[in-house]
Amino acid sequence: MTLELDDLRVRTLGECHHDSPFAEMLATKRTSPHYVHEDDRVLVDDTVSVLLSRGVPIDRLPSLEAAGPRRKVYFDPAATRVGIVTCGGLCPGLNDVIRGIVQELTEHYHVARIYGFRNGYAGLTRQHRERVVELDLHAVRDINNDGGTILGSSRGDQSPEEMVDTLVELGIHVLFVIGGDGSMRGAMKITQEIDSRGLDVAVIGIPKTIDNDLPYTDQSFGFQTAFAQSTEFIASVFVESQAAENGVGIVKLMGRHSGFIACYAALSNNDADFVLIPEVPFVLEGPHGVLRRIEDHVRRHGQVVIVVAEGAGQELLEQEGGTTDASGNTKLGDIGLFLKQKVTDHLTEVGLPPTVRYLDPSYAIRSVAANAYDSVYCVRLAHAAVHAGMAGRTETVVVRWRRRFVHIPMGLITSHRNQVDPDGDLWMSVLEATGQPASFEP
Numbered sequence: 001m002t003l004e005l006d007d008l009r010v011r012t013l014g015e016c017h018h019d020s021p022f023a024e025m026l027a028t029k030r031t032s033p034h035y036v037h038e039d040d041r042v043l044v045d046d047t048v049s050v051l052l053s054r055g056v057p058i059d060r061l062p063s064l065e066a067a068g069p070r071r072k073v074y075f076d077p078a079a080t081r082v083g084i085v086t087c088g089g090l091c092p093g094l095n096d097v098i099r100g101i102v103q104e105l106t107e108h109y110h111v112a113r114i115y116g117f118r119n120g121y122a123g124l125t126r127q128h129r130e131r132v133v134e135l136d137l138h139a140v141r142d143i144n145n146d147g148g149t150i151l152g153s154s155r156g157d158q159s160p161e162e163m164v165d166t167l168v169e170l171g172i173h174v175l176f177v178i179g180g181d182g183s184m185r186g187a188m189k190i191t192q193e194i195d196s197r198g199l200d201v202a203v204i205g206i207p208k209t210i211d212n213d214l215p216y217t218d219q220s221f222g223f224q225t226a227f228a229q230s231t232e233f234i235a236s237v238f239v240e241s242q243a244a245e246n247g248v249g250i251v252k253l254m255g256r257h258s259g260f261i262a263c264y265a266a267l268s269n270n271d272a273d274f275v276l277i278p279e280v281p282f283v284l285e286g287p288h289g290v291l292r293r294i295e296d297h298v299r300r301h302g303q304v305v306i307v308v309a310e311g312a313g314q315e316l317l318e319q320e321g322g323t324t325d326a327s328g329n330t331k332l333g334d335i336g337l338f339l340k341q342k343v344t345d346h347l348t349e350v351g352l353p354p355t356v357r358y359l360d361p362s363y364a365i366r367s368v369a370a371n372a373y374d375s376v377y378c379v380r381l382a383h384a385a386v387h388a389g390m391a392g393r394t395e396t397v398v399v400r401w402r403r404r405f406v407h408i409p410m411g412l413i414t415s416h417r418n419q420v421d422p423d424g425d426l427w428m429s430v431l432e433a434t435g436q437p438a439s440f441e442p
């Protein structure tokens with residue numbers, strides 16, 4: 001609520017003087033419900049009460065710069081060299097974004113060169129510089145039919161100085177970083193280094209996360225594909241649990257800090273009786289605890305299905321002492337296996353010896369190709385990113401916000417996490433669909 005208009009202004013490298021290949025097409029366009037003029041701004045808030053509570057005139061309301069092609073661009077297209085890198089965990093749609101960027105840059109802007117860095121930020125280091133690949137239409141043809149990323153990815157810190165040396169050596173003007181919160185923190189270190197050297201290089205982020213945990217964006221690309229994949233595993237344990245006496249199906253789904261995949265997957269096929277997510281703490285023991293509720297459900301229905309997000313109930317696990325992955329992300333305890341054991345022990349103790357079917361689809365939900373919806377989303381994000389970069393926006397992320405494509409300052413996307421609001425309408429839908437209690441605490 002403390003967000004001010006000035007926090008939402010994106011950085012530009014300077015005035016745009018070069019003719020854009022889109023100038024002619026834009027000349028006749030008028031602002032409409034389907035087209036936002038390049039100088040127009042999109043409101044952040046969408047309810048009357050929040051807008052009123054801002055207490056400022058309409059032109060001072062928090063708003064975002066519209067994405068899309070400009071009449072003039074900052075970089076001379078024919079002389080522009082571009083780099084693309086994908087970092088962090090895989091996500092459906094990475095190849096669609098790469099293809100979209102390369103197509104747009106090649107077919108419309110006719111840029112001089114497009115380089116792909118291999119295996120995340122590691123590909124920008126001195127050691128791996130020779131592995132850089134040149135990307136053209138041929139190299140990206142059909143890549144969207146495959147999951148993963150043709151460029152590869154990685155976790156782990158790299159020196160911003162070395163990475164900027166690589167950009168300078170290859171004469172790159174625009175770097176596109178497709179990645180999550182960690183990648184955007186890394187990208188901001190790259191822009192700092194660019195600034196400290198006074199270089200004319202733009203850095204544009206395209207937010208990637210299957211967890212859907214980045215703020216200031218509608219559902220992130222690949223999320224829909226990932227939760228759709230998850231539903232198949234829930235359906236499997238449901239069938240298994242129905243066929244067994246005291247059948248228990250448990251599916252653990254990705255979601256380090258946010259339970260969006262668990263919520264959407266559970267709502268999608270409506271087979272889950274309990275959904276456990278990081279945002280809503282729960283207790284296992286006691287008359288209102290999860291175990292007792294599961295027991296009640298098995299007594300009444302003869303079976304039960306539980307969907308648990310990997311980050312749920314971490315406070316119940318004995319932690320190994322703050323271990324982290326190469327990128328500094330905290331490694332989580334295995335709530336799925338823990339829950340499986342606890343449920344088995346409890347139901348056995350109360351005379352309902354269960355048949356437990358446990359699935360941890362893990363990488364199976366994020367390594368697949370994007371579905372048709374996500375593919376459309378990816379290609380549109382790619383176009384928006386290219387227009388932003390060519391127009392000299394920097395330290396800027398392209399996002400879709402309330403169905404508009406807009407620019408936001410990179411710092412905002414790492415400012416906090418998008419999480420399921422326990423007071424919000426999504427969690428309410430989950431409670432309505434599952435019938436689980438709003439709280440497992442007395």
Ligand SMILES: Nc1ncnc2c1ncn2[C@@H]1O[C@H](COP(=O)(O)OP(=O)(O)O)[C@@H](O)[C@H]1O
Nearest residue numbers: 088089155156157179180181182183185186327
């Ligand atoms: N605070 C940070 N500063 C600089 N680089 C970072 C930072 N956090 C993460 N990175 C780098 O960004 C890349 C991706 O980060 P990671 O957390 O693994 O995935 P994601 O971008 O999906 O969150 C890694 O190479 C990682 O080292």
Ligand SMILES: O=P(O)(O)OC[C@H]1O[C@](O)(COP(=O)(O)O)[C@@H](O)[C@@H]1O
Nearest residue numbers: 088089180208209210211254255256
């Ligand atoms: O085994 P890995 O590659 O570290 O990935 C596991 C993590 O990746 C995620 O899919 C999200 O990772 P990112 O932050 O890279 O998007 C989490 O849900 C999961 O905890």
Ligand SMILES: [Mg+2]
Nearest residue numbers: 088180181182
């Ligand atoms: Mg991350």
